[in-house]
Amino acid sequence: MSESVSVRVNGKPVTVRAGATVAVAVLASGATCRTSVTGQPRSPLCGMGTCFECRVAINGEPQRRSCQVLCEANMEIEANG
Amino acid sequence: MDSVKHLRFDVAVVGAGPAGIAAALAAADSGKTVGLIDDNPAAGGQIWRGAQNVQRHSVSAVWLERLNKSAIQLVRGARVFHAADGELAAESDDSAIQISYGKLILATGARELYLPFPGWTLPNVMGAGGLQALVKSGLDIAGKRIVVAGTGPLLLAVAAYARKCGAKVVGICEQTTRPRMARFGMKMMLVPGKAAEALHFAYELRGIPHWTDCWPVAAFGNRRLESVRISRQGQTSEIECDYLACGFHLIPNVELPRMCGCQLKNGFVDVNEYQQTSVAGTYCAGEPTGIGGLELALVEGEIAGYAATNWEDRAKHLFPKRARYQTVVRILKAAFPLRPELKNLARPDTLVCRCEDVSHERLCEYTSWRAAKLHTRCGMGPCQGRVCAPAAEFLFGWQIDSVRPPLYPVRCSSLAAIPSHSVPRN
Ligand SMILES: Cc1cc2nc3c(=O)[nH]c(=O)nc-3n(C[C@H](O)[C@H](O)[C@H](O)COP(=O)(O)OP(=O)(O)OC[C@H]3O[C@@H](n4cnc5c(N)ncnc54)[C@H](O)[C@@H]3O)c2cc1C
Numbered sequence: 119m120s121e122s123v124s125v126r127v128n129g130k131p132v133t134v135r136a137g138a139t140v141a142v143a144v145l146a147s148g149a150t151c152r153t154s155v156t157g158q159p160r161s162p163l164c165g166m167g168t169c170f171e172c173r174v175a176i177n178g179e180p181q182r183r184s185c186q187v188l189c190e191a192n193m194e195i196e197a198n199g
Numbered sequence: 200m201d202s203v204k205h206l207r208f209d210v211a212v213v214g215a216g217p218a219g220i221a222a223a224l225a226a227a228d229s230g231k232t233v234g235l236i237d238d239n240p241a242a243g244g245q246i247w248r249g250a251q252n253v254q255r256h257s258v259s260a261v262w263l264e265r266l267n268k269s270a271i272q273l274v275r276g277a278r279v280f281h282a283a284d285g286e287l288a289a290e291s292d293d294s295a296i297q298i299s300y301g302k303l304i305l306a307t308g309a310r311e312l313y314l315p316f317p318g319w320t321l322p323n324v325m326g327a328g329g330l331q332a333l334v335k336s337g338l339d340i341a342g343k344r345i346v347v348a349g350t351g352p353l354l355l356a357v358a359a360y361a362r363k364c365g366a367k368v369v370g371i372c373e374q375t376t377r378p379r380m381a382r383f384g385m386k387m388m389l390v391p392g393k394a395a396e397a398l399h400f401a402y403e404l405r406g407i408p409h410w411t412d413c414w415p416v417a418a419f420g421n422r423r424l425e426s427v428r429i430s431r432q433g434q435t436s437e438i439e440c441d442y443l444a445c446g447f448h449l450i451p452n453v454e455l456p457r458m459c460g461c462q463l464k465n466g467f468v469d470v471n472e473y474q475q476t477s478v479a480g481t482y483c484a485g486e487p488t489g490i491g492g493l494e495l496a497l498v499e500g501e502i503a504g505y506a507a508t509n510w511e512d513r514a515k516h517l518f519p520k521r522a523r524y525q526t527v528v529r530i531l532k533a534a535f536p537l538r539p540e541l542k543n544l545a546r547p548d549t550l551v552c553r554c555e556d557v558s559h560e561r562l563c564e565y566t567s568w569r570a571a572k573l574h575t576r577c578g579m580g581p582c583q584g585r586v587c588a589p590a591a592e593f594l595f596g597w598q599i600d601s602v603r604p605p606l607y608p609v610r611c612s613s614l615a616a617i618p619s620h621s622v623p624r625n
């Protein structure tokens with residue numbers, strides 16, 4: 119198993135350690151995760167699947183909780199900024 | 200469309216934290232089929248998250264290795280969202296799962312309590328355990344400045360962990376009083392194994408300021424956290440930081456037990472000496488029965504696993520051990536009650552419900568959780584009130600009413616995993 123994995127966050131390549139979650143890749147890219155209903159930027163709060171603040175689109179599928187999904191090579195992640 | 204998988208176990212255990220792992224292993228001793236269901240990508244729960252990467256022979260490694268070598272079927276990445284008539288419905292990435300069982304053990308653990316203050320929704324303001332969970336999941340915090348705040352022993356564990364990962368922990372803000380903290384330290388010294396743990400933390404945290412009577416009053420930053428203002432023994436000051444790790448101790452995950460019909464007592468699942476709930480054949484172990492830490496979760500899990508497989512004498516044998524660790528529940532409760540000042544941190548425009556962006560002032564118009572929910576959509580977003588309901592309970596003294604299925608938002612196709620005889624008919 120390789121030590122690291124590369125994904126793209128809003129088109130920008132990001133490398134994280136193997137086994138890292140998508141939330142980690144988003145934070146490492148400098149982006150925030152979602153935009154709230156009144157337009158505020160949001161990022162992970164609980165890190166354990168409870169708060170839903172870390173939602174992003176993964177490979178085109180929207181509203182995934184990024185803290186519960188492991189990065190896979192070449193994943194396309196769309197975060198809100 | 201998703202397919203529905205059907206699984207059947209003599210004993211189904213929900214939650215693969217320490218309590219669930221211990222329960223599953225004890226139940227598997229009987230030779231019965233055991234399924235262990237958890238929504239995370241790997242077993243371990245909160246404390247052993249990412250423990251696959253740690254040194255061998257540690258407590259976590261020993262338990263996880265026993266689990267790997269056992270015949271227990273681990274159902275990972277599956278979230279149980281419905282329970283009725285002796286069946287569970289769960290959803291994973293690619294399928295819906297219907298699980299039937301002979302006996303059920305609920306080991307759903309706990310989550311952190313978050314309290315609203317101005318700026319708490321800014322990116323990089325996280326839970327204390329929340330930041331730790333992200334670091335365990337690969338977040339690099341080397342060189343970052345972190346303020347740890349809130350209440351409870353988790354703050355110490357998180358600060359020690361963050362420092363070990365190369366972060367600069369600027370300070371620990373503990374809202375409880377100094378005498379309470381001192382009494383907590385003394386009492387924990389008498390619990391088996393805890394004196395060594397305390398010394399270990401004291402060593403790991405040397406040089407880091409640990410302020411009591413101290414809490415965050417506001418967080419500032421342009422699109423992400425830049426500084427936090429704290430109140431410390433009546434004085435306020437501002438600290439620049441990259442992360443604020445803030446949690447006000449733990450609250451039990453009782454939503455699934457409630458859906459199973461288990462009675463609660465003072466907010467926790469009520470169990471008898473065999474860890475059996477008010478529902479025959481349904482057991483509960485770990486944090487949902489009382490916040491008591493790792494050792495208590497393990498021994499409660501073992502008792503539940505043996506009791507669920509009719510091995511009462513093995514279960515009984517563990518009663519004295521459980522009694523020794525039950526003192527921790529009382530010690531924690533006495534040490535970290537939330538101070539009333541924390542009710543006044545939210546300003547009128549501070550959001551309480553983060554899913555639907557409902558402010559404190561809008562909630563002030565109502566006198567009950569139910570009314571607030573109906574009129575403001577507070578608690579109606581995807582987290583289904585898991586974050587805001589306990590906060591509203593503390594802020595307004597509201598009773599939080601019963602849970603409604605599904606427990607989590609699920610794909611429409613997953614509803615097919617709900618047993619047809621329990622779907623309401625028109
Ligand atoms: C965020 C956090 C961090 C913590 N960090 C530490 C620490 O560093 N040191 C320490 O001593 N203690 C820590 N604790 C306390 C520690 O979790 C407890 O002391 C104890 O280990 C709890 O064990 P448990 O098995 O009862 O619960 P948990 O470890 O919480 O396990 C419960 C499991 O059940 C799963 N689950 C819940 N509901 C469902 C469902 N519906 N479907 C599927 N799966 C479900 C959860 O995802 C979780 O994996 C932490 C607690 C939290 C909440």
Ligand code: FES
Pocket residue numbers: 161162163164165166167168169170171172173183184185186
């Ligand atoms: S950070 Fe809370 S659900 Fe992902």
